[in-house]
Amino acid sequence: xxxxxxxxxxxxxxxxxxxxxxxxxxxTFSNYVMGWFRQAPGKERQFVGAVSRDSDTTYYxxxxxGRFTASxxxxxxxxxxxxxxxxPEDTAIYYCAAKRYWGTIDSLVRYEFWGQGTQVTVSL
Numbered sequence: 001x002x003x004x005x006x007x008x009x010x011x012x013x014x015x016x017x018x019x020x021x022x023x024x025x026x027x028t029f030s031n032y033v034m035g036w037f038r039q040a041p042g043k044e045r046q047f048v049g050a051v052s053r054d055s056d057t058t059y060y061x062x063x064x065x066g067r068f069t070a071s072x073x074x075x076x077x078x079x080x081x082x083x084x085x086x087x088p089e090d091t092a093i094y095y096c097a098a099k100r101y102w103g104t105i106d107s108l109v110r111y112e113f114w115g116q117g118t119q120v121t122v123s124l
Contacts, residue, residue, distance in 0.1 A: 002027035002113040004096050009118030016086050016122070022079040022096030022115060029077040030054070033099050036070055036081045037108055038092035039117075045095070047106035049081065059105050064090075086122045093117040 008020040022034065035050040049060040049070040058070050069082040079096055097111035104110050 002029075002032065002098050004098060004113055004115035006094065006096050006115040006118040009094060009120045011121045011123065012086055013123055014087055017082070017084040018086060018120060019083070020081040020094055020096075020118060020120070022081075024077040024079070024098065029072075030074040031100060032113075033102050033105070034070070034072055034079040035097045035099070035105065035111055036068075036079075037095045037097060038090075038120075039095070040089075040092040043092075045108055047108065048094070050102075050105045051079065052102055057102070061106070083120070086120075088122050088124055091121050093119050 003026045005023045012018055030053055036048040037045050038048050039045040047061050048064055049068055051058050051070040051072050055072055067085045072079040095117045096115045098113045099111045
């Protein structure tokens with residue numbers, strides 16, 4: 001059983017940057033693909049980005065491509081989401097998630113473990 005805890009959210013202005021962290025425990029972190037999702041009020045949870053087990057592959061939603069970067073440090077059992085050029089529409093609760101295999105990377109139903117989420121609010 002893997003436990004995930006996000007941190008780093010907050011209130012920022014449009015154009016600012018923010019880095020989210022996801023601390024993992026309870027399992028071998030390097031065995032899991034790490035994904036990031038977000039959920040805005042009244043909307044479904046949506047895929048943001050993912051990084052493979054050995055960091056050699058990343059994949060992003062079109063809405064964040066070129067602005068967000070997913071990374072990880074297996075030695076620290078931690079994942080990160082670096083967010084730049086933030087926009088008000090990026091406002092959401094951000095979740096990290098983990099699963100064993102890369103396939104269907106943007107489908108939330110395939111992820112086995114989830115964090116509790118961290119709020120990101122971007123003001124004009």
